[in-house]
Amino acid sequence: MAKKNSEEKEMSFLDHLEDLRWHLIRITVAILICGTVAFIFSDFIFEDIIFAPKRMSFPTYQWLCDISTMVGIEDTTFCAAEFPFKIQNPSVSGQFSAAIWTSIFAGFILAFPYIIYQFWKFISPGLHANERKHSRGFILASSFLFFLGVLFGYYVVTPLTINFLGNFIVSTEVSNEFDLSSFISTVRSSSIAAGFIFELPIVVFFLTKIGLVTPKIMRKYRKFALVLVLILAAIITPPDVTSQVIVAIPILILYQVSIYISKVVVKNQNKKQKANV
Structure with missing residues (x-):
């Protein structure tokens, strides 16, 4: 019987x-199943x-209130009894739509490891056997980074954003009554966006694999990357310096980790080339 590899056609x-x-299709079904569970x-x-x-x-x-009290900062919004805003639903189908879309996005988050697995199954046939061997931890690493980013977005970016915008007023004549979809969008976008940002080391790994990124390039443009990180932090956080710094620090750490990963990939590629000579 002929071997399977000899029968495979391009x-x-x-x-x-x-x-x-x-x-x-499999990804869509997985999201729908997880979304149904979420619903x-x-x-x-x-x-x-x-x-x-x-x-x-x-x-x-609670944590920020304790820190504020410890350093002697008075009149902090983190120690207030409650937020001075309400959430309202201005449309007839608003709450039902919110439940549906929230379930879908929750399904996406829950199904993320399977989504990455399907992505890996699609690209893995184009890799060499040794490349597939050294990339077995791709699904685990990317899923871990994504969930870590979602947690960071939820526990850091989201509360900082809500705290700032919920307490910001232009006049005491105007009361804050946030739209339901707007509030949910803030929580959702902050969490999922942070999840994707934390995928930076994985992206750099593949870009280095195909030769578009090198450690030298990343070190050369480190200053520009710092500016981009600060701009990104300003986009996804409220316009106060403290929040931007808190968000920028882990992104900068991820950038440094990405440089190390790129260095390891290039080192392994050079070893492979020398071995083939």
Whole structure:
């Protein structure tokens, strides 16, 4: 019997598209299944997750209140009894739509390891056997970084944003009544955006693999990267220096880690080239 490898034929462009279509279908089904589970537990998701940063009992506020008290900062908003704003629903189907879309995004977060697995299954046939061997931890590493970023966004970026915007007023004549979809969007975008930002080392790994990024280039443009990080921190956080610094620090750490990863990849590639000579 002929070996399987000898029977395999190179896939055409249409075959790749068909393969990609099935991977996308599996991803969609996984998100829908996880989203359905999230919808069943929507009470828990809204009360204990979505609306938790609105309460001053949220762990981040307690921690910042303790630090403020320790350093002697008075009149801090982190130690207030409650936020001076309310959440309202201005549309008939607003709450139902919020439940549906929140469940879908929750399904995406829950299904992320499977999504990465499907992505890996799509690109892995184009890699050499030794490359697949050295990249086995890709799914675990990318999932860990994503969930770590989501937690950072939820426990750091989200409460800082809500605390600043919830207490900011232009006049005592105007009361803050936030739209339900706007509040949920703030929590969702802060968490998921941070999750993707924390994927930087994985992105750098693949860019180094294909030769678009090197440690030398990353070190050369470190100053420009610092400026971009500060701009990014300013975009995803409220316009106060403290919040921007808190967000910028882990991003800069990720950049340094990415330089190290790029260095390791280039070193392994050089060893491989010398071995083949």
